[in-house]
Amino acid sequence: MKFKKNGAILCCLSAILFIAACENQESVEFKRYYSNGSLIYQQHCQNCHGTNGEGLSALIPPLTDSVYLKNNRNSLACYIRNGLKGKITLDGKEFDDAMPANNLAPMEAAEVITYIQNSFGNKLGLTTIDQAESDLEKCK
């Protein structure tokens, strides 16, 4: 009887530890993507999009529209690599100037997307290198 009880406790404990370890690993991975992404953002994006992702008036779109970022999450890697032209609407405003291409590696694209999608009020989770690679294969 006593052994049974101890066994149950041990089972519970290891289950908790297992879950905690998993979560921990995931958050370590997220933090790595996020902090590398922050540096890439400073080098490639910040001049135009601003320190706080605020953009510039009606010339440069802000990066604060979570709905736009969510709806276009599988296109973001292509936008970054090939640039973006034509009219887009976000934050209720229209923008039609061109964004220049940025030749980032798939890993860098994944990192900077993770950074943008979890800064400036956005909370959209991790974009992995596998995701970025598969998105980049489908660029138009």
Added chain:
Amino acid sequence: MRNFAWAFVLISVVSACTFNSNDKKTLPILGSRKLETKTVDGKTVTDTVYQTITPFKFVNQYGDSITNKSLDADIYVADFFFTTCPSICPVMHRNMLKVYNTFKNTGDFKILSHTIDPKHDSVPVLKKYADKLGVTGNTWWFLQGKKESTYELAEKHYMVAVKGDSTAAGGYIHSGYFILVDKQKRIRGVYDGTDPNQVDQMIGDIKTLLAEPDENIAQ
């Protein structure tokens, strides 16, 4: 008696210091200067002649002709940019927008942004740029003119290095300076337009310059 003397010295020193701190801050006059000796009423007089901005003629975003005379009653800030610049221009104009919003209702203040890519930045392109930036009225002019005139004005008069360089992003390199010019067209300050702290400093200096008494201006 001796103590009294010391007290007197102390009081004089303290009051001298206090007097100095009451002096109003004035901005330095930058650029080259030379001494000019001339004869006035039979007497030899030596005067300091400061470097001033040379006469110019450009067209603004409304298609109006703008010369140095258009700025005779104004202090102004000048910078150099182009509308398709992907590097420092958005940072400069994000900062300049703060200057514009601070002084847009001040009568005798202007901002001049000279394009260094007049081939692309025609008057309609500059107008569209101004509209999108949210700039209206006549406080902030976007000026277009002959490339050589703009470069010469920049290099020789605003001390700004603006040179064509096909290897840099956007095809041009430039320094990102904001240059503050007074009503007599003398340079009174040079600031890094990409640094928000220096731009804040410039906003303070513009207030100082606007408060400069008129008798200093009539020369």
